[in-house]
Amino acid sequence: MGTRLGELVERFGGQLMGDANLEVTGIAPLTDAGVSHISFLSNSKLRAQALQTAAAALIVSPADDEFIAAGYSGARIVTPNPYVYFAKAAQYFYSLTAIVPPAGVHPTAFIGEGAQIAATAHIGPKVVVEAGAVIGEHAVIDAGCYIGREAVIGEGTHFFANVTFHAYCQIGARGIIHSGAVIGTDGFGFANEKGVYIKIPQTGRVMIGDDVDIGANTTVDRGALADTVIEDGVKLDNLIQIAHNCHIGAHTAMAGCVGMAGSTTVGKYCTFGGAAMINGHITIADHVNVGPSTMIPRSLTEPGTYIGYYPMSRPAEWEKSAVIVRNLAAMRDKVRALEKTIKTLTNQEEK
Incomplete structure (x- = not known):
């Protein structure tokens, strides 16, 4: 055709x-x-x-x-x-x-009491939809997915096979969540008393906007008290970890293996290269571009590009540091030679 x-x-x-x-x-x-x-x-x-x-x-x-x-x-x-x-x-x-899945609920699916499923939605084999969940028009829920109690899935959103979407979480229209992703797991919240960890109940939700893509085996933790929020148009690659109470601004994109610690706020139109690490309890401005494998230990209040393993800096500054690091061995040899010369001259003066 x-x-x-x-x-x-x-x-x-x-x-x-x-x-x-x-x-x-x-x-x-x-x-x-x-x-x-x-x-x-x-x-x-x-x-x-x-x-x-x-x-x-x-x-x-x-x-x-x-x-x-x-x-x-x-x-x-x-x-x-x-x-x-x-x-x-x-x-x-x-x-x-494209093959459009037929509307309807597969006979092997489990639908909990009070769940609302649009007539145009597709519910595949072995799907579990818990009580009170809402699934919108033309949504596609492929085989083996789990939809928690009172979760909400918007119009035209597609869950590929084996997505886990926990209780009370919400996603808007036209979203895509790929296989193995887990949305709404407990955040990593513990209090320490004399070396013993005491669990803090994670009672917030994950709130996801429209047109959001989430890659395979990515995890997004629910908030501890307030919600974890992912705004419209965000794109998350595979194997990303978003911790509890994070807030990701609209149209931000993250490549694979990015890790974001809890209670971090990221602005709109940001990009993060693969394996970038973002510290917790910090704020990142709009239009920030973070290079791959870069560690962000503190808030970034100005837009721009930040790269490097150590330390994080502007590109020109990091490149200068990299040149110095590459020349350290030669510099060491020169310092040793100077030390020998100074020692020789000192000994001659003493004589």
């Missing part, structure tokens, strides 16, 4: 250079595209690959189009952000062949 280039432009905009009736059946990388595919050029370093691709059409930026037009014979869709256009086109092609 394909679509005309003209239809893509009608849906997503852009300037079409070529035949509007040309039909393409899917989207593929430059090196893999065939004569029925559309491809995209989002990195100018790959211009040579674009000229050699077999794709019937290309999605390109205005700057790249000036270069590509002279050597590429296929059609082109010119747009300011080819990568975003690719994402939208890929969603559309996926929708043409």
Whole structure:
């Protein structure tokens, strides 16, 4: 099943250079595209690959189009952000062949007393929906998921197989939670009395906004007293830990293995590279970009980029420190040589 280039432009905009009736059946990388595919050029370093691709059409930026037009014979869709256009086109092609789960409740599912399930929702095999839970229109709950008491799942949200969504937690519309994720586990809260840990009941919730993606095996702890909050549009990769009472601002994205300690507030439009570590009880401003494996020990009040293992700093400062560290061995040898020279001169003076 394909679509005309003209239809893509009608849906997503852009300037079409070529035949509007040309039909393409899917989207593929430059090196893999065939004569029925559309491809995209989002990195100018790959211009040579674009000229050699077999794709019937290309999605390109205005700057790249000036270069590509002279050597590429296929059609082109010119747009300011080819990568975003690719994402939208890929969603559309996926929708043409996607299998939509049928509405209804599988016979092997358990539905607790008073649970409300929209008629258009899909409840897969061996799903457990506890008493009082609410599942919205067109939601998809795949096999083996657990939905806790009085939890709320919004319209069009999709839980992949074996998601655990504990009692009283809520997620808005169009969310995606991947397999193995656990939402609403107890936070790590204990009081210490003479070396013995006493558990603090975790009675808050996890409140998740609209259009949030949560990756496989990621965990989000419920609040101790107040709620853990994840605002609209947040994207969490696989294997992330969000501790109790954290608050993540809208449209912030975190790569795999990020760890966030409790009661931390993160602003909007932030990004965190893989394995970044965020200390507890701190605040991070809007538009902060944290590099991979970077430790954030204190609050960040200014937007910008922060990278480095030790110490955390602005990129230019960290790079200077890295140069010094690389030269420490040579500096040590020079210091030792100077010490020997000083000792020799001192001994000569004493004689």
